[in-house]
Amino acid sequence: MEICPVNGATFRFIETNGIRMRIAEIGEGPLVVLAHGWPESWFSWRHQMTALAEAGYRVAVPDMRGYGETDKPEDVDAYDILRLARDMVGIVDALGESVAHLVGHDWGSMVAANTALLHPERFASVTLMSVPFNARPSDRPTEILRSLFADNFFYILYHNEPGGVAEAEYDADPASFLRRLYVSPDADRHDPAITDPARSAGGWIPRLGEPVSPPQWISAAELDYIVGMFERSGFRGGLNYYRNFDRNWELMAPHAEARIEIPTMFVAGSADGVILGADETSLRAGMSGTVADLREVVLIPGIGHWLQQEAPEATSRALIDFFASLG
Numbered sequence: 001m002e003i004c005p006v007n008g009a010t011f012r013f014i015e016t017n018g019i020r021m022r023i024a025e026i027g028e029g030p031l032v033v034l035a036h037g038w039p040e041s042w043f044s045w046r047h048q049m050t051a052l053a054e055a056g057y058r059v060a061v062p063d064m065r066g067y068g069e070t071d072k073p074e075d076v077d078a079y080d081i082l083r084l085a086r087d088m089v090g091i092v093d094a095l096g097e098s099v100a101h102l103v104g105h106d107w108g109s110m111v112a113a114n115t116a117l118l119h120p121e122r123f124a125s126v127t128l129m130s131v132p133f134n135a136r137p138s139d140r141p142t143e144i145l146r147s148l149f150a151d152n153f154f155y156i157l158y159h160n161e162p163g164g165v166a167e168a169e170y171d172a173d174p175a176s177f178l179r180r181l182y183v184s185p186d187a188d189r190h191d192p193a194i195t196d197p198a199r200s201a202g203g204w205i206p207r208l209g210e211p212v213s214p215p216q217w218i219s220a221a222e223l224d225y226i227v228g229m230f231e232r233s234g235f236r237g238g239l240n241y242y243r244n245f246d247r248n249w250e251l252m253a254p255h256a257e258a259r260i261e262i263p264t265m266f267v268a269g270s271a272d273g274v275i276l277g278a279d280e281t282s283l284r285a286g287m288s289g290t291v292a293d294l295r296e297v298v299l300i301p302g303i304g305h306w307l308q309q310e311a312p313e314a315t316s317r318a319l320i321d322f323f324a325s326l327g
Helices: 042-054 080-096 107-118 141-149 153-158 165-172 174-181 221-232 235-244 244-250 280-287 312-325
Strands: 011-015 021-026 031-037 058-062 100-105 122-129 266-271 296-301
Touching: 011 153, 021 042, 021 080, 021 122, 031 042, 031 080, 042 221, 042 312, 058 080, 058 280, 080 107, 080 244, 080 280, 100 107, 107 122, 107 174, 107 266, 122 296, 141 153, 141 165, 153 165, 153 235, 165 174, 165 266, 174 221, 266 312, 280 296
Parallel strands: 031 058, 031 100, 100 122, 122 266, 266 296
Antiparallel strands: 011 021, 021 058
16 A cells, blocks of 8 residues: 555545545544545645644544545546535544544535534534535526626536536646646736637636746645646546536535534635635625534635645644634
8 A cells, every 4th residue: 555645644445435435544532534625635634634643633634535546436426415425424433433523625615514514413513614605505506607607718617518528638637737726826827828718718727827936835746746646546536526516506405594503613815716805704794694603714814725735834723723622
């Protein structure tokens, strides 16, 4: 088996919810499960793993369903939110624990929020990073997006196009794609090859200007490691999460009025484009109908979407302080 590149951590495989999942483990104490987003991997949490272990926690970090060395079912429906939530519960079961702290970033935040909503008895707290948990929309998500973007390019609609066009583009050059995504919000970029907003003008990579220089928060070796994982696994598994937006909307209809009842924290970079410049007041207001016990909202100044890597110390400190506050 591959040696885990995080000092002190080990890999192993577990069975959860009918799939074989690889997790990285480190530390002893109360269990913390860290769920990554797209296009990421367990490795996105490398800094938090060691910080949490040193603070007295047992940390389990999966390659999420469809990623890395974890199973990648072919059926798109195998990636719906109910299955993803049961994956998280299955990790806690496989590790012999009754409860855990659950943390999710990006798509992992959506998984964590819905897991906490559906299985509150299994989690002592939930931390949502970058993506707030807002109310279920009245219309199908893709219909809303099509009304907003029409014939123009938008990555979520691109990911939902038939025929696998998105993964074909990303799989053809993972290094170029990830190099353009893993940048700070204020990064200098070369001009993109495509500036026409119309979808017919092309895919996504040519619309992302090549960064003039790499960010200081990820080394060439670290980026190579992540690229290598996608070269082996491909992007299809992660894109199937996006292909379940409408299905998830249908599946969660019975829970439209429910709220997360367990202690919750929201963390984001203040410059993360996902939150569109929202401050603590507006974020709290936006989640007031979906989160009953929002204890903390932490905005890390000047940091973008990849906050675990861009601001590892601040991110780890927010988690450790939140867990400690729960007693």
